[in-house]
Amino acid sequence: MAPLFLMLAATVTVNTGGVAALPLPAGAVDVRYGDEPALIVADHVIVGVGLNAAPGRHHVVVRTTNGEETIDFEVVAKAYPEQRLTIPDTRKVNPLPEDMERIARESKLQRAAYARRTPVRADLLPFKQPVQGIYSSPFGLRRFLNDQPRSPHSGLDIAAATGTPIAAPAPATVALTGDFFFSGNVVLLDHGGGLVTMYGHLDRIDVEEGQDLDRDDVIGTVGATGRVTGPHLHWTISIQGDRVDPIILMEAFDELAAETVGTAD
Numbered sequence: 001m002a003p004l005f006l007m008l009a010a011t012v013t014v015n016t017g018g019v020a021a022l023p024l025p026a027g028a029v030d031v032r033y034g035d036e037p038a039l040i041v042a043d044h045v046i047v048g049v050g051l052n053a054a055p056g057r058h059h060v061v062v063r064t065t066n067g068e069e070t071i072d073f074e075v076v077a078k079a080y081p082e083q084r085l086t087i088p089d090t091r092k093v094n095p096l097p098e099d100m101e102r103i104a105r106e107s108k109l110q111r112a113a114y115a116r117r118t119p120v121r122a123d124l125l126p127f128k129q130p131v132q133g134i135y136s137s138p139f140g141l142r143r144f145l146n147d148q149p150r151s152p153h154s155g156l157d158i159a160a161a162t163g164t165p166i167a168a169p170a171p172a173t174v175a176l177t178g179d180f181f182f183s184g185n186v187v188l189l190d191h192g193g194g195l196v197t198m199y200g201h202l203d204r205i206d207v208e209e210g211q212d213l214d215r216d217d218v219i220g221t222v223g224a225t226g227r228v229t230g231p232h233l234h235w236t237i238s239i240q241g242d243r244v245d246p247i248i249l250m251e252a253f254d255e256l257a258a259e260t261v262g263t264a265d
């Protein structure tokens, strides 16, 4: 049996809203987190831990050619700060009864796009930030809009001038486009393997549903449509339906890309 300090050192800790990149054992044929096949990138299982995940021990189940094993990790509840915003268009905070049908319809379309499960794209790395700019609102903030509690911030806001091009971070299929009540002009991309990314408040949309994209293809431009206080890109990343911090995912993917360099045949 391994000494206790080694066993403790081997346990990966992940914050709620974070990402774990866990090396896969040799001969893995099926990898699951919860009920779903997990996202596999560069021989690692990429687990997205939602903001509402239960703190404590979680595990990935790996079926190999030799049997079944589990990879354990520890989820820790992260205390995200509060953010209080004033939205001048009060209808975007307290929608009118006639807005509710539209909001429900758009919410259903987005849920379906986040629920897409297609084969993971072979070349997700490098996974690039779609636009450069100031991080104006981080992921996970507990939000109060016009002093009323709302859902936590599900993405990362990147401030940039209206008209700045937004590039696909990696190959994808366009899962959904639309002009939505809260998100304004919106694009959702399916990268396969349960990895879905969303781009909100666009000034212009340059892609169509079903279109296949390469890394760096322009999907549209930064704008201030929907519920905003100024021009920015709202960028959401979802893994198997769980929203995670885009900065954490980019860091995890950067590390994998660095490991992969030089090991190719």
Ligand SMILES: [Zn+2]
Binding pocket: 137, 153, 155, 156, 157, 233, 234, 235
């Ligand atoms: Zn946002």
